[in-house]
Structures are given as C-alpha cells and as structure tokens.
Amino acid sequence: MSKEILSLEPKAIWENFYSLTQIPRPSKHEDAIQDFMLKFGQDLGLETIKDATGNIIIKKPATAGMENRKCVVMQGHLDMVPQKNADTDHDFEKDPITAIIDGDWVTAQGTTLGADNGMGVAAAMAVLQSKDIAHGPIEALFTADEETGMTGAFGLEPGILNADILLNMDSEDEGELYVGCAGGIDANISLKYKEEKLDKGYVAHKLYMKGLKGGHSGMEIILGRGNSNKLLFRFLRYATKNFKMKLAAVDGGSLRNAIPRESFAVVAVPEKYNEKFLAAVAEFEATYKAELSAVEPDLAFFAEATDTPKNVFKKKYQKKLINAIYACPNGVIRMSDDMPGLVETSLNLARVVSENGVVIIQALLRSSVNSAKDDLGQMVASTFELAGAKVKLEGQYPGWKPNMDSPILKTMQEVYNNKYGKIPEIKAIHAGLECGLLGAVYPNWDMISFGPTIRYPHSPDEKVKVDTVIKFWDFLVESLKNIPVKE
Structure with missing residues (x-):
C-alpha cells in the first residue's frame, strides 16, 4: 500500500x-538511515x-549566477518516534512504515508515520537532487536522535558548517513561520520499593487505562488531553483508601515526549x-468520560480478572509512589504573557513502570522562560x-529567543505574500526545536522554521495534509531563489 503515495505531487518530495x-529509523536505532543518507550524498x-555524533552533512555548490548569495543550511532530523496501537503488529527496528492515502491526508496503518521529520528531510533531499532549482551555496544537515534527547544537535561541532542562514523544516503548520521555541529538561526518577507476600483472600485484576489520543507533549499539551498515568493513579489512590487495594505492578506510558495514551496496573x-x-x-470510567468527553471520545477504563500475584508492594512504598504520582504537576503550567495562545511552561508525566524493586518515572519539562x-524542575524534584x-534533572537544552528583525524572516514573509497573497503568521512553538541548540553552536545563524501541516505527531x-506539502x-524553492546576497 505504501507505494500509492508515489502518485502524489510534488513527486520530488514523495x-x-x-x-x-x-528504512526503520526509530530514535537510537539510526545506523541504517545514516548509511542510506551517506550513500545518497555520495551517489x-x-x-x-x-x-562523530551521527549527523550527516551534505554540501552542494551554488547554481550558476547564485554564487554571491548567503549560504543556507537546510536542516531536519533523521529519527522518528516509534508509537503503535496495541493491536498493531509492528517492529520499528525491522519493519517499514506502511503509508496510505486517506482522503486529503497521508497517514500510516496503526503506527506513527514519520512525517515528523521525514517531510523536512525529503524536501532537503529533493533540493540536493535538483538540477533546475536556483539556489546559493547549500549545506544540508540531517541530525541524529532528535526525539529522545537532541543528541545530534548537542554533538554538532563548530567550524564544520559555513552557513549564514538556518532553514529548519521541522514545524507542523503550513503558512506559519516559527521564530522561537521552548527549552526543556528531562526528569529521570527512580523510586525503590520492597515487596511482601500477598495474603490469602484477595482477588486480582489488571486495570486498563486505554483509548486516549496521546500526541506530542509540546505541540498538543495545550489541548487538555488525558494523561493515562495521572488518570490511573487517581483511581489507585481512591482504591487504596477505600478498598485496601494492593499494587503488584504498573506500566504506564512509553516515550518522554509523547503524552501517555495507555497505562496498566496489576492489583489485588x-x-x-x-x-x-x-x-x-x-x-471512574464514567467520570473520566464526562470530564474529557470533548477531547477523549474513545477513553476506556476497565478491569479484567488476572492471576493472583505472589507479591505486592509493601504498604509504605505503595503509599509513597501513589501519592507522588498523584501530586506531580502535569499539563499546562502557565501560558505566555508575550504571545497570546502560546504555552509558556508545561510538564508531561510520561512514563511510570515498576520492575525488579524499582519504579522508573520519566517526565519532560518545557518552558520558553529558563527560570x-x-x-518547575525543582518542584518535581521536591515532590519525588x-x-x-x-x-536527576538532565539533558537540559536552551530555548530559541525570537528575533523579529531577522533578515530571513523578512525575506520569507515577502516571498510568501508575493506567492500566496497573504503574510504568513509569525509564531513561537512550545516544543524543543533544534534551533536553540544549533544557534548556541553557530550564534551567527539567522534562523527560521517552517513545514507542511502535520497533525498528531x-x-x-499522525498524518500530513497533501495539499500543504x-x-x-x-x-521552499521560491525562498531559495530569493536568499539575500552575502555582504
């Protein structure tokens, strides 16, 4: 089915x-895609x-008559987020993605599509291949492991690139130009616990919190979607207090930058x-549905009988865990004072899993205000x-402060207006674009981010709108033709 997308325009991108x-390319498993891109450039x-970090850089000289233009870096990341529905049989380290046309959109069968950031990468590849697009000197930067730590951007060395302008193609709303982004911190938390044998006279159940939409923990945190971990632990606290429930195991969420969609617990x-x-x-299912009916129409919370566990958490450890998860902040913490409608600060309580006497908890904190x-990081640390x-609060990366006097911003506003008869919206994004890190290594860069319309990354x-591609x-092509002359 994937090949049907080859009929779409522009063929150069599709x-x-x-x-x-x-090519399987989940974060941390990018050898195959890196080898592919190396061969692509060499061919x-x-x-x-x-x-040394796994970034791929391909340099293309200016076309005739464009040698005096400023050098442009076209940038995207090679990895993708590996998320699938529970009933989908897919190995992200081995299986290709099955992309399908669904009306005006391209999506995938039960998995993430990889349009984030495959669309930006494909566009840069098309420019590198082209023989009829006018452009100045080009450096294409394909970064590694953006989704789980921005490893490639962190590891980029100064001096390897000579550009003046960065075109980041990792935004998700066509007709919008992004000039700023949030920074972030990873909260990695470990809570040891001890077990005891379960007494006789208990009945065991597996609790399922399912059917939530999930989504990007930056872009879609403003939508108020349910967090499966928070909802599950809300019930666990109630059941502990009212029914003397014992917790045997918990497994909630998946990736730190994805709003958790599913959480499970074995209880007695x-x-x-x-x-x-x-x-x-x-x-509780009825309550959750009533509270979240507008944003989570497929929410499901239920229990199924299961084998009685031999061991459960000791009471004091269960209490500490449940109280900490229940008390931990989550979602939008503050909206921006400077840009109406923009989230300033947020937290995504992404992962809670118990195994071998340790509960591992992961959260991603974002804000465009470093303080x-x-x-927020200290608030989370205090709670746990x-x-x-x-x-451990680690993996900190800076935000990207907007520059409203940016020359490339003015150029691309004019290009868009001339082509489509309107000025594109200027925005900042509540997500960790690599621009903040890249700009710290190359502070001379004039930066902007844009892309086609992608929903539910x-x-x-996840899907991408065909006409916006x-x-x-x-x-992109018209902007490259109009890059300013180097002074």
Missing part, C-alpha cells in the same frame, strides 16, 4: 519520503560527511470488596524526594 518509510557526487483487593471495587472502576523551567526517590494518528515545497 519519492524521497517513500524511501524513508522503507550525487556531493561532499558528504558523517560526524480483598474478596469482600471485590464488587464495590469493580463498581468503582465503572464509576520557570528551572523552578519527599517520597524517597532519586531525581508522536502518535499512531505542495505549498511547502513551492515556498
């Missing part, structure tokens, strides 16, 4: 995007470099409370340290 879908006869309750416990599960980001957990509902491509 042919390259198809090639990307055929074009262009200078091609793989740096005394037989005398079993009917009331099951009634409470149904009541607010640090404050009270429970006796070890907290980081989830199996055409506009994105035409806008």
Whole structure:
C-alpha cells in the first residue's frame, strides 16, 4: 500500500519520503538511515560527511549566477518516534512504515508515520537532487536522535558548517513561520520499593487505562488531553483508601515526549470488596468520560480478572509512589504573557513502570522562560524526594529567543505574500526545536522554521495534509531563489 503515495505531487518530495518509510529509523536505532543518507550524498557526487555524533552533512555548490548569495543550511532530523496501537503488529527496528492515502491526508496503518521529520528531510533531499532549482551555496544537515534527547544537535561541532542562514523544516503548520521555541529538561526518577507476600483472600485484576489520543507533549499539551498515568493513579489512590487495594505492578506510558495514551496496573483487593471495587472502576470510567468527553471520545477504563500475584508492594512504598504520582504537576503550567495562545511552561508525566524493586518515572519539562523551567524542575524534584526517590534533572537544552528583525524572516514573509497573497503568521512553538541548540553552536545563524501541516505527531494518528506539502515545497524553492546576497 505504501507505494500509492508515489502518485502524489510534488513527486520530488514523495519519492524521497517513500524511501524513508522503507528504512526503520526509530530514535537510537539510526545506523541504517545514516548509511542510506551517506550513500545518497555520495551517489550525487556531493561532499558528504558523517560526524562523530551521527549527523550527516551534505554540501552542494551554488547554481550558476547564485554564487554571491548567503549560504543556507537546510536542516531536519533523521529519527522518528516509534508509537503503535496495541493491536498493531509492528517492529520499528525491522519493519517499514506502511503509508496510505486517506482522503486529503497521508497517514500510516496503526503506527506513527514519520512525517515528523521525514517531510523536512525529503524536501532537503529533493533540493540536493535538483538540477533546475536556483539556489546559493547549500549545506544540508540531517541530525541524529532528535526525539529522545537532541543528541545530534548537542554533538554538532563548530567550524564544520559555513552557513549564514538556518532553514529548519521541522514545524507542523503550513503558512506559519516559527521564530522561537521552548527549552526543556528531562526528569529521570527512580523510586525503590520492597515487596511482601500477598495474603490469602484477595482477588486480582489488571486495570486498563486505554483509548486516549496521546500526541506530542509540546505541540498538543495545550489541548487538555488525558494523561493515562495521572488518570490511573487517581483511581489507585481512591482504591487504596477505600478498598485496601494492593499494587503488584504498573506500566504506564512509553516515550518522554509523547503524552501517555495507555497505562496498566496489576492489583489485588480483598474478596469482600471485590464488587464495590469493580463498581468503582465503572464509576471512574464514567467520570473520566464526562470530564474529557470533548477531547477523549474513545477513553476506556476497565478491569479484567488476572492471576493472583505472589507479591505486592509493601504498604509504605505503595503509599509513597501513589501519592507522588498523584501530586506531580502535569499539563499546562502557565501560558505566555508575550504571545497570546502560546504555552509558556508545561510538564508531561510520561512514563511510570515498576520492575525488579524499582519504579522508573520519566517526565519532560518545557518552558520558553529558563527560570520557570528551572523552578518547575525543582518542584518535581521536591515532590519525588519527599517520597524517597532519586531525581536527576538532565539533558537540559536552551530555548530559541525570537528575533523579529531577522533578515530571513523578512525575506520569507515577502516571498510568501508575493506567492500566496497573504503574510504568513509569525509564531513561537512550545516544543524543543533544534534551533536553540544549533544557534548556541553557530550564534551567527539567522534562523527560521517552517513545514507542511502535520497533525498528531508522536502518535499512531499522525498524518500530513497533501495539499500543504505542495505549498511547502513551492515556498521552499521560491525562498531559495530569493536568499539575500552575502555582504
């Protein structure tokens, strides 16, 4: 089915995007795509470099008559977020993505599509291949491991690139130009626990919190979608207090930058409370549906009988864990004062999993205000340290401060207006674009970010709007023709 996308325009992008879908490229497993990109550049006869971090750099000289233009870096990341529906059989390290046309959109069968950031990468590849697009000197930068730590951007060395302008093609709304982004911190938390044997007279259940939309923890945090971890632990606290519930295991969420869609727990309750416990599960499902009906129409919370566990958390460790997760901030913390409608600070409680006497908890904190980001980090640390957990705040990356006097911003506004008869919207994004890190290494760069319209990235509902890919491509080509002369 994937090949049907080859019929779409512009073929220059879709042919390259198809090639990307055929190469497994989840974060941290990027050898195959890096080798592919190395061969791609070398086969074009262009200078091609793989740096120590795994970034691929391909340099293309200016076309005739454009040698005096400023040098442009076209930039995108090679990895993709590996998310699939529970009923989808897919190995992201081995299987290609099956892309399909669904009306006006391209999506995938039960998995993430990889349009984030495959569209930007495919567009840069098309420019490198082209023989009829006028452009100045070009350096294409394909970064490694953006989704799980921006490793490639962190590892980029100064001096390897000579550009003046960065065109980041990792934004997700056509007709918008992004001039700023949030920075972030990873909260990695470990909470040790001890177990005890489960007494007789208990009935065991597996709790399922499913059917949530999930999505990008920066872009879509403003939508108020349910967090499966928070919803599950809300019930666990109630069941502990009212039914003397015992917790045996928990496994919630997946990736730190994806709003958790599914969470599970194995629990046991005394037989005398079993009917009331099951009634409470149904009541909580009804409550969750009522509270989140507008944003989570497919929400499901239910219990299924399971084998009785031999061991459960000791009472004090269960209490510490449940209280800490329940108390941890989550979602939008503050909106921006400077840009209406923009989230300033947020937290995504992404992962909670118990195994071998340790609960691992992961959260991603974002803010465009560094002091607010640090404050939120200390708030999270305080919450979990009270429970006796070890907290590491790491992987910190800077935001990108908007420059409204940017020359490339003015150029691309004019190009868009001349082509489409309107000025594109100027925005900042509540997500960790690599621009902040790249700009720290190359502070002379004049930077902008744009892309086609992508919806629900980081989830199996990810899709890209076909007609916006055409506009994105035409806008990129026209912008390259109008890059300012180097002074």
